[in-house]
Amino acid sequence: xxxxxxxxxxxxxxxxxxxxxxxxxxxxxxxxxxxxxxxxxxxxxxxxxxxxxxxxxxxxxxxxxxxxxxxxxxxxxxxxxxxxxxxxxxxxxxxxxxxxxxxxxxxxxxxxxx
Amino acid sequence: xxxxxxxxxxxxxxxxxxxxxxxxxxxxxxxxxxxxxxxxxxxxxxxxxxxxxxxxxxxxxxxxxxxxxxxxxxxxxxxxxxxxxxxxxxxxxxxxxxxxxxxxxxxxxxx
Numbered sequence: 001x002x003x004x005x006x007x008x009x010x011x012x013x014x015x016x017x018x019x020x021x022x023x024x025x026x027x028x029x030x031x032x033x034x035x036x037x038x039x040x041x042x043x044x045x046x047x048x049x050x051x052x053x054x055x056x057x058x059x060x061x062x063x064x065x066x067x068x069x070x071x072x073x074x075x076x077x078x079x080x081x082x083x084x085x086x087x088x089x090x091x092x093x094x095x096x097x098x099x100x101x102x103x104x105x106x107x108x109x110x111x112x113x114x
Numbered sequence: 115x116x117x118x119x120x121x122x123x124x125x126x127x128x129x130x131x132x133x134x135x136x137x138x139x140x141x142x143x144x145x146x147x148x149x150x151x152x153x154x155x156x157x158x159x160x161x162x163x164x165x166x167x168x169x170x171x172x173x174x175x176x177x178x179x180x181x182x183x184x185x186x187x188x189x190x191x192x193x194x195x196x197x198x199x200x201x202x203x204x205x206x207x208x209x210x211x212x213x214x215x216x217x218x219x220x221x222x223x224x225x
Contacts, residue, residue: 002157043158043201043215056210090157097211100146100165105157 003027006091006106014114018079021109023091025072029104031055031097032074034066037108038087049074050097081113116141116206120216127223130191135200135219138184143207147185149178150201152218158201161187192223 003026013019025032034046045058049068060066063081068074078085088110092103117140127133139147146165150158162171164180171178175196177188187200199220203213 002159004157042217045212045215048212056212058212088155092157099205099211100163102148102160102163103158103213104160108155108157110155 002104002106004091004093004104004106006089006109008109009107010110010112012112012114013081015081015083017081017113018077019081019111021076021078021089021091021111023074023076023093023106025074025091025093026104029093029095030072031094031101032068032072033092033094033097033103034060034074034076035090035092035105036087037090041087043090046076048097055097078111083113086111086113116204116209116214118202118204118214118216120200120202120219122219123217124220125222127189127192127221129193129223129225132188132190132192134189135187135221136184137187137202137216139202139204139214140183141204141206141209141214145205145207145209147180148203148205148213149185149187150203152199152201154199161200189221192221194223194225197221197223 005024031050046060048056066076092105094101149161152158162178199218201218202216
C-alpha cells in the first residue's frame, strides 16, 4: 500500500460529460502529481501541485483542470469528455516535489468514455 | 529534446534465466534516473534512484546500474513474481522537477 488514495476506482460515462477524480496524498507529502496512462501513449504527465499551488504543467488539455486543497487532497476535473480520454488516471505524491524524490502512486482511476 | 528509450518492449524468460533491461536517455544534465515496477491495473512502484555514472543499487534479484548514456536493470535468477512492466524515468536539470518517462519493458517470467 503506497498510502495514496484515489477514488473512484472505475468510472464509466458518456461523451460530453464532466467527471471529477479525487486523490489523497500520502501523509506528510506536500506535492501531488496527475498522470494519464493509455496503451498507446504510456505514462503522460498532466500537472503538479505543491502545497496548494500549481508547480508544473505537462500535456494537460484545456478541458482538464485540477486543484489542490488546503488539506492537500487534490481533484482532477475532466470536462467535455471524448472517447480518446478513456485511460487510467494516476495520482502520485512526494514529500517536497523536488529533485531526486521518489513518487508514490495510487492505484488509479480507470475512466471509460462511451 | 530530452528523451528516454527503453528496450526491449517485451521480454519473455524462463524462471531462473538472468537478463538485462535497457534504458537509454538523452537529457541536458541528469539530476536522477528512476526505475519503477508496474503490475497490471496498478500504479508504478518505486525501485531505485541513481544519480551519477558508475552508481549501482541492488534489491533482491534486481540490480540497477548507470552510465552517462544509459541504465541497465539486471535481473538475476528471476521468479514468476518478477513479471511486471519496468519503467525508467529521468529527471533533467531544466525539467522543472518533472520526470521524463520511457515506454517500459514488459517482463514475463515463465515457470
